Amino acid sequence: MCEDTFLIQNKLGLHARAATELAQLAVQFDAEVTLYQGDKSASADSVLALLLLESSQGKEVKVVCSGPDAQPALDAIGMLIHNKFNESE
Amino acid sequence: MKLSELVNKDCSKAAVLFSSKKRILEYISELAHSQIPDTSQHTILDALMAREKLGSTGIGKGIAIPHGRLEGIDKILAMVLVSEQGIPFEAIDKQPVDIFVAFIVPEGDNQQHLKTLAAIADTLKNKSFCKMLRQAKNDDELYAVIQGEFDE
Numbered sequence: 001m002c003e004d005t006f007l008i009q010n011k012l013g014l015h016a017r018a019a020t021e022l023a024q025l026a027v028q029f030d031a032e033v034t035l036y037q038g039d040k041s042a043s044a045d046s047v048l049a050l051l052l053l054e055s056s057q058g059k060e061v062k063v064v065c066s067g068p069d070a071q072p073a074l075d076a077i078g079m080l081i082h083n084k085f086n087e088s089e
Numbered sequence: 090m091k092l093s094e095l096v097n098k099d100c101s102k103a104a105v106l107f108s109s110k111k112r113i114l115e116y117i118s119e120l121a122h123s124q125i126p127d128t129s130q131h132t133i134l135d136a137l138m139a140r141e142k143l144g145s146t147g148i149g150k151g152i153a154i155p156h157g158r159l160e161g162i163d164k165i166l167a168m169v170l171v172s173e174q175g176i177p178f179e180a181i182d183k184q185p186v187d188i189f190v191a192f193i194v195p196e197g198d199n200q201q202h203l204k205t206l207a208a209i210a211d212t213l214k215n216k217s218f219c220k221m222l223r224q225a226k227n228d229d230e231l232y233a234v235i236q237g238e239f240d241e
Contacts, residue, residue: 011199012199012202013199013203014203015199015202015203015206016146016148016154016156016206017140017143017144019148020144020145020146020148020181021144023149023181024181046149046214047148047149047181047210048148048149048152048210048213048214049210049214051203051206051207051209051210052207052210052211052214053207054203054204054206054207055203056199056200056203057199
């Protein structure tokens with residue numbers, strides 16, 4: 001199991017498109033991926049659950065991964081968040 | 090905020106019959122235009138289509154949330170449509186979509202947009218609610234389900 005905390009940097013936060021990108025990425029790994037923000041948590045493979053986090057720009061989310069692909073999953077998701085979900089701002 | 094506060098009766102459509110993504114988006118834009126007459130149907134359709142081009146709003150489990158941001162509107166317009174048959178929508182799980190929660194939001198207010206998405210997600214994650222949406226036979230029943238008048 002591994003975890004890290006990432007800062008949501010994109011202007012729109014974890015909106016529908018960003019949540020969909022994250023879910024699509026998470027399911028590519030043989031890993032259970034869970035996001036935590038404050039007292040809320042969401043399984044990364046559910047867009048609906050991710051939207052419920054209401055993660056806006058400037059919020060920190062903790063990503064916890066377990067399973068055979070835990071580390072590569074964590075690295076990839078960290079990169080996606082760092083890259084602002086491939087958005088320009 | 091709750092979905093029930095966002096959707097009025099005229100924006101609850103049960104058992105609609107469309108066979109393609111394009112057609113249902115056209116219908117959604119017509120419906121939206123009837124609610125916000127100052128914005129043309131064409132403008133609304135363009136906004137919805139532009140969003141779909143960035144990636145399908147089909148979020149899985151037969152649900153899609155087509156939406157667009159528009160300037161010149163002052164509040165959120167939300168619509169719920171249930172299709173008799175699943176429509177191919179390039180959804181994340183590649184399954185056809187029969188529940189559409191569509192919304193038009195004012196440009197700019199990102200915090201509000203996230204709140205709207207969360208309110209919609211909170212309602213749709215309830216499987217029995219989705220089942221009741223699918224079972225609604227007409228617009229009145231659908232609206233009653235959305236307003237929580239049918240208890241589980």
